[in-house]
Amino acid sequence: QPTAGNGTFGSVPFDVEGQEASDERLRPHAESVLVSEDYFRALGVPLLAGRMLTIEDDERSEPVTLVNRPFEAAHFPSGTAVGRRVSTDGGETWRTIVGVVGNMRAADLAREEGPKLYMSFREAPARSISLLVKSAGNPDELGKAITAAVHSMDPRQAVERIRTLEQIQ
Numbered sequence: 321q322p323t324a325g326n327g328t329f330g331s332v333p334f335d336v337e338g339q340e341a342s343d344e345r346l347r348p349h350a351e352s353v354l355v356s357e358d359y360f361r362a363l364g365v366p367l368l369a370g371r372m373l374t375i376e377d378d379e380r381s382e383p384v385t386l387v388n389r390p391f392e393a394a395h396f397p398s399g400t401a402v403g404r405r406v407s408t409d410g411g412e413t414w415r416t417i418v419g420v421v422g423n424m425r426a427a428d429l430a431r432e433e434g435p436k437l438y439m440s441f442r443e444a445p446a447r448s449i450s451l452l453v454k455s456a457g458n459p460d461e462l463g464k465a466i467t468a469a470v471h472s473m474d475p476r477q478a479v480e481r482i483r484t485l486e487q488i489q
Contacts, residue, residue: 331350332350333347333408334348334350335407336404336405337407337414348394350387350434351434354440356441356442357372357374357440365423367420367422368389368419369400370418371418372419378442379444383415387435388422388423388424389422391435391437394435463482
């Protein structure tokens with residue numbers, strides 16, 4: 321079954337190449353999320369354009385990002401975002417948008433999702449991640465197996481808050 325992880329950095333200011341804001345305070349914001357290459361497949365989120373992240377999208381490759389449909393609609397209303405570039409560090413690093421993914425409602429089913437940038441955790445590993453595992457098995461037994469697998473790699477690694485998606489929503 322697909323296994324995926326993510327780490328969220330919260331809302332970050334960004335620039336779209338060719339549309340840079342003249343005033344720092346006017347830069348648009350989007351939620352920035354580090355994800356694994358299987359993240360969207362594990363959650364059943366469709367690819368709408370371009371490609372998904374791959375294992376090759378790491379610190380040695382060209383910086384890339386995926387965006388969600390609200391991001392594309394807000395910043396590229398007359399065409400696709402794929403192939404365009406964005407920067408979250410004031411233009412020091414430009415990331416090529418390689419794909420557009422469908423929307424998710426992970427925390428609040430009643431609220432529409434806002435603009436998001438998804439980057440590979442292989443480019444810049446996060447200090448903390450959420451691990452998503454798709455399974456038809458017993459969640460309690462799966463939680464024990466996940467904890468054992470993590471502890472087999474690093475016995476000091478904390479494993480917290482094991483919950484099903486139904487428990488989160």
